[in-house]
Amino acid sequence: MYGSFFMGDSERDAAAIHACFPEDTGLKAPVAPVEGNEFDFDSLAVSKFLVVCTSSMYGNPPANFWKFYSHLKAASMNPNKPLSHLQHAVYGNGDETYYDTYMNVPRMVDTLLERAGSTRFYARGETSEPHAPLGVEMVSAADWGPGMWSAVGQGGNVSWDAHWEGSKPNHHADVTDWDLKKLKKKFGEPERPSIFAVQAAKL
Numbered sequence: 001m002y003g004s005f006f007m008g009d010s011e012r013d014a015a016a017i018h019a020c021f022p023e024d025t026g027l028k029a030p031v032a033p034v035e036g037n038e039f040d041f042d043s044l045a046v047s048k049f050l051v052v053c054t055s056s057m058y059g060n061p062p063a064n065f066w067k068f069y070s071h072l073k074a075a076s077m078n079p080n081k082p083l084s085h086l087q088h089a090v091y092g093n094g095d096e097t098y099y100d101t102y103m104n105v106p107r108m109v110d111t112l113l114e115r116a117g118s119t120r121f122y123a124r125g126e127t128s129e130p131h132a133p134l135g136v137e138m139v140s141a142a143d144w145g146p147g148m149w150s151a152v153g154q155g156g157n158v159s160w161d162a163h164w165e166g167s168k169p170n171h172h173a174d175v176t177d178w179d180l181k182k183l184k185k186k187f188g189e190p191e192r193p194s195i196f197a198v199q200a201a202k203l
Helices: 009-019 041-046 066-076 104-115 141-151 180-187
Strands: 049-054 087-092
Touching: 009 049, 009 087, 009 141, 041 066, 049 104, 066 104, 066 180, 087 104, 087 141
Parallel strands: 049 087
Antiparallel strands: none
């Protein structure tokens, strides 16, 4: 599942990650990448794994991704941790020359999935940032994809900052959350809440 700005870099990287799925693992092939606003969030009720590829611009979600972000934010506010059956991995796409992107949305998506109960099965990748599990100083989607697929079903539970182990991020390590009111003001709101929201997180 992906979110891209006008250049479509995340759509491209999501396709690259999908394409390197190893068919000889015995695992069911993943569905084709889906744009965030077109993704059926309720389908996570019967999903085991979720892979997200998205980018940031001044910290806000891409326009084609805000519905997913809104549903995820609401799910993260549910104290019952409704996504506790799920495992996830996140790839942060961004141009390393644009420091204002600072991977905020990928970092928050990773954070919110964890708050909603999901387990991080592979260390997040961030374009041109270090990736300790792979032993590279500047990771790309082509590097990250094979490593991520090899971790599917292995029962891993890695830390939020595992990719930075032994190093420092090239730029901002902090994150900025977007609450539901701010999302609604900028983008509007989904037609209906997902099944994972509670009354306190009503959209």
